[in-house]
Amino acid sequence: MEKLLITGGEQLKGEIPVSGAKNAALPIICATLMVEGESILKDIPQLRDVYNLKEILKSLGAKVTFNNNEMRVNPDTINAFEAPYELVRKLRASYYILGALLPRLGQVRCALPGGCQIGNRPIDLHLKGFRALGAEVYIDHGIVEVKAKKLQGNRIYLDYPSVGATINILLAATLAEGQTVIENAAREPEIVDLANYLNFAGARIRGVGTDVIKVEGVKKLHGVEHRIIPDRIEAGTYMIAAAITRGDVFVRNVLSEHLKSLIAKMKEMGVDIEEEIEGVRVSVNRPLKGVDIKTLPHPGFPTDLQAQMMALLTQVNGPSLVIETVWENRFMHVDELKRMGADIKLDGRAALIKPAPLTGAKVTATDLRAGAALILAGLAAQGETEVSNIYHIQRGYENIEDKLRGIGAKIKRVSE
Numbered sequence: 001m002e003k004l005l006i007t008g009g010e011q012l013k014g015e016i017p018v019s020g021a022k023n024a025a026l027p028i029i030c031a032t033l034m035v036e037g038e039s040i041l042k043d044i045p046q047l048r049d050v051y052n053l054k055e056i057l058k059s060l061g062a063k064v065t066f067n068n069n070e071m072r073v074n075p076d077t078i079n080a081f082e083a084p085y086e087l088v089r090k091l092r093a094s095y096y097i098l099g100a101l102l103p104r105l106g107q108v109r110c111a112l113p114g115g116c117q118i119g120n121r122p123i124d125l126h127l128k129g130f131r132a133l134g135a136e137v138y139i140d141h142g143i144v145e146v147k148a149k150k151l152q153g154n155r156i157y158l159d160y161p162s163v164g165a166t167i168n169i170l171l172a173a174t175l176a177e178g179q180t181v182i183e184n185a186a187r188e189p190e191i192v193d194l195a196n197y198l199n200f201a202g203a204r205i206r207g208v209g210t211d212v213i214k215v216e217g218v219k220k221l222h223g224v225e226h227r228i229i230p231d232r233i234e235a236g237t238y239m240i241a242a243a244i245t246r247g248d249v250f251v252r253n254v255l256s257e258h259l260k261s262l263i264a265k266m267k268e269m270g271v272d273i274e275e276e277i278e279g280v281r282v283s284v285n286r287p288l289k290g291v292d293i294k295t296l297p298h299p300g301f302p303t304d305l306q307a308q309m310m311a312l313l314t315q316v317n318g319p320s321l322v323i324e325t326v327w328e329n330r331f332m333h334v335d336e337l338k339r340m341g342a343d344i345k346l347d348g349r350a351a352l353i354k355p356a357p358l359t360g361a362k363v364t365a366t367d368l369r370a371g372a373a374l375i376l377a378g379l380a381a382q383g384e385t386e387v388s389n390i391y392h393i394q395r396g397y398e399n400i401e402d403k404l405r406g407i408g409a410k411i412k413r414v415s416e
């Protein structure tokens with residue numbers, strides 16, 4: 001088992017690059033299964049989730065290569081309609097093969113997926129969408145089976161703007177007959193990136209990025225080349241790393257329009273942020289103050305940055321209140337931050353954070369972003385922090401320790 005050792009107290013300075021977005025790459029890799037011929041995807045991050053998804057595609061019979069952040073997929077040789085449980089349980093996004101393969105094969109089976117244990121993660125809205133398009137859905141012994149002789153477009157209202165449900169329905173609707181309208185759709189930038197890929201490939205999708213998505217079904221798609229958008233959550237994590245160490249860092253390859261809510265909150269705290277075309281410069285030139293945060297679907301404050309922001313809020317002047325509205329169990333980092341000296345009180349979905357000095361400790365990454373928060377806390381803590389269970393972090397951050405070392409962090413990966 002590997003762990004990370006961090007010696008805190010270094011002010012981070014310099015430039016740090018951001019990789020392609022995990023949560024855009026994963027659905028787009030699945031969408032390549034819908035096209036005829038080869039797709040070439042650029043800026044695919046080298047992550048555990050991506051490697052596992054690549055194996056799922058290969059197990060279905062697709063031809064896949066992945067070198068130097070470029071993935072090539074040719075699905076013309078697909079000869080299976082069921083993804084293996086052992087791989088599916090390792091990542092959330094594996095269930096996008098349902099929406100991608102249903103119109104192509106008329107039948108697809110997939111185990112209930114894995115992903116971070118941050119709450120009860122139902123898929124009722126995905127299934128409601130498939131049924132509305134005319135599919136039959138069965139769940140038996142933990143396997144979801146979706147069948148349809150023909151998919152027919154429909155009007156689908158999502159009770160919650162679920163990212164995953166919006167994506168799965170969008171995928172299936174792209175090759176359905178007639179028009180589909182998804183109302184109360186999620187507006188995350190990763191969905192826009194997916195729709196851009198599909199539209200280049202011949203789909204007819206309008207309205208992505210708003211809460212009403214309209215899809216005119218097409219008969220077939222063709223392989224194209226596509227570059228994945230930068231990972232806004234990785235970028236936000238490095239922006240917070242700059243602030244928590246009172247550093248001065250240029251975070252390269254950032255679309256700052258994807259991070260408006262984080263930038264507004266960091267500015268409210270007193271952090272200096274300059275938005276440039278290639279990225280954002282983050283520096284701290286005055287004492288920082290506490291702020292209140294409520295996580296919400298995009299364009300609200302992202303739940304995937306809540307844990308990292310909480311680490312920063314332990315290191316400012318004055319109290320802060322964080323309310324998590326998206327996931328009911330996304331405060332697992334709190335106990336670990338407390339081991340490091342943080343003063344945090346939890347009440348249901350609210351966390352009250354008061355400033356307190358952090359000291360290095362042995363802590364466990366309970367999920368992906370909790371792990372990132374512990375690295376950030378370690379960078380600001382006095383002494384050495386040891387983060388275990390780092391496989392969670394490797395699901396979502398490409399070369400995080402090399403990148404942080406590049407801006408002066410004392411961090412290394414060691415085997416236990």
Ligand SMILES: CC(=O)N[C@H]1[C@@H](OP(=O)(O)OP(=O)(O)OC[C@H]2O[C@@H](n3ccc(=O)[nH]c3=O)[C@H](O)[C@@H]2O)O[C@H](CO)[C@@H](O)[C@@H]1O
Pocket residue numbers: 023026092093119120121122123124125126127160161162163164165186297303304326327328
């Ligand atoms: C691979 C990926 O992109 N993961 C992201 C995606 O997860 P994911 O797509 O799983 O998140 P959703 O937007 O679907 O879930 C948000 C909320 O909707 C609920 N819900 C969801 C589906 C459903 O059928 N029924 C239902 O009730 C969930 O329990 C949760 O409370 O968006 C989340 C919210 O921004 C992020 O934290 C995850 O990083």
Ligand SMILES: C=C(OP(=O)(O)O)C(=O)O
Pocket residue numbers: 023091092093114115116117118304368369396
């Ligand atoms: C929760 C996350 O991922 P997943 O949905 O893949 O578990 C995340 O990226 O923060």
